[in-house]
Amino acid sequence: MSTLQVTAERLVVHPHPNADRLELAQVGLYHAVVAKGQFVTGDHAVYIPEQAILPEALIDELGLTGKLAGTQRNRVKAVRLRGEVSQGIACTPAALSGVDLAVAAAERTDFAELLGVVKWVVPVPVSMSGQVESAPDLLRWVDVENIKRFPGIFTAGEPVVATEKIHGTACLLTHLRDGDRILVSSKGIGGRSMSLIADEGNLYWRAVRAHGLDQTARKLAAALDADRIGLFGEVYGAGVQDLHYGASAAQDASLGFGLFDIAVDRGGAPVRWLDAHEITTLLADLGLEVPRVPVLYEGPYDAEALLRLAEGTETVSGANANIREGLVVRPATERLSPVLGGRAIGKIVSTAYLLRDGGTEYE
Incomplete structure (x- = not known):
């Protein structure tokens, strides 16, 4: 949100x-x-x-x-x-x-x-909550503002990457080199600098283990000589939100996950968000196979074209099983936005998603 x-x-x-x-x-x-x-x-x-x-x-x-x-x-x-x-x-x-x-x-x-x-804050199901502890070193996710509200985030013709916005719940994982610790949280809980205590029934910990995200983070930290590595992805499937994309939270093997961002903290420098192509190259070089959110567009920023692209049906399931929630747009080269006062990133939400009945918005 x-x-x-x-x-x-x-x-x-x-x-x-x-x-x-x-x-x-x-x-x-x-x-x-x-x-x-x-x-x-x-x-x-x-x-x-x-x-x-x-x-x-x-x-x-x-x-x-x-x-x-x-x-x-x-x-x-x-x-x-x-x-x-x-x-x-x-x-x-x-x-x-x-x-x-x-x-x-x-x-x-x-x-x-x-x-x-x-x-509006929605009470979350038990499987998406749990016992928490203070986690001041957790790398937190950012609030992604709507491009319709802040149309000046990007400039016409600027190279951008647009990924499909998946209707799931954001999973935050931070690897700390000091003590080889893994912190796992949700967007809502992580926003309070809290992490979830490991629990085999917790949705976020299940996703981490099912997709080997803890080991992926350790390998990335070693390769980048990072003090902290943050992996950010969307957990989805039936039992998570109202749109399921053919996945299910009933079993670990059927639980959907899509990586959408990696953050790196190294040597006291400001936390750096990796470019989309950096992520692709890094994962390939290390032989790491992590499910990622689909890229729907790469090219010059065109607001009208992206507004149209945000509509239609999703590509996650491969079967057009659900409406498309929308897009998340990032510059091809990460930068700050004077409009937002922080990272340049924005979303476009489809009309069908906004007007659907019986929707859930757990975070």
Whole structure:
């Protein structure tokens, strides 16, 4: 998941092609359906993204009682309104009536706390949790922001690599040279600098052992003379999330895994993320066979082409068994992003995935 920020944004307003009383307010590359005349191009409004949980008072103020998602009807979710996908809410809450939203937009002020908006966090199944311990040396995964929200992450024509986004759960493994230790965690638990104590029933430890990831990490650490090696991959299959790709978590042999990143910490230098081609070459040179997420595109960055590529059916199963969740896009040569203030990486989520019924989002 991406981070939750409730920010002021400059809107571009478009006609709604199928409704006389509605318009489309554009934020980045998102469209939020709004009442006609509520905003004009150049106005600033507060944008509340998907996966946000709203307090009852704000829901009532916005006239959204009973119209949001979730059992308590308080969660923002992508919806289709008169044929157009609406992602997030553009609004001007009364609590911010004295705020200069243009200034707030320039300063990237986050209004989430003031408005009582929090991120939706799903309780995870027992197999995906477990006993934990403090792990300050764990290499953590990053929040991958949506390119539609931050279209300036990449520049047109920049060489990029786009991999298929698999709907599973992120598995974090860190090898520590000091003591030859292996730390294993999930994205959510790892985000708190905690690791999972080894347990034969735990999903993440099962994936590590089933795919020999601990031994892979040790060999990579030796080859790169690294103090820490981080392996990041997606664990998937029936019993993990609602999309299964023909795999199953019932048995170790059928549990799916796809490596998507490697991080290297060596000699006190900043942690380095390996380029996609570096990973390919390194694994081949060491004779290591690790399942990886499919590469769907390599070439110059073209936002419109990648938005189209994010749709359709997946390639993971080889049988088009599920809808495609989307893409994860990285520069061909790893770099930092001034837009994000960190690593340049972004995702595009397919419309079919956003609008599906009965979806799960465990992390």
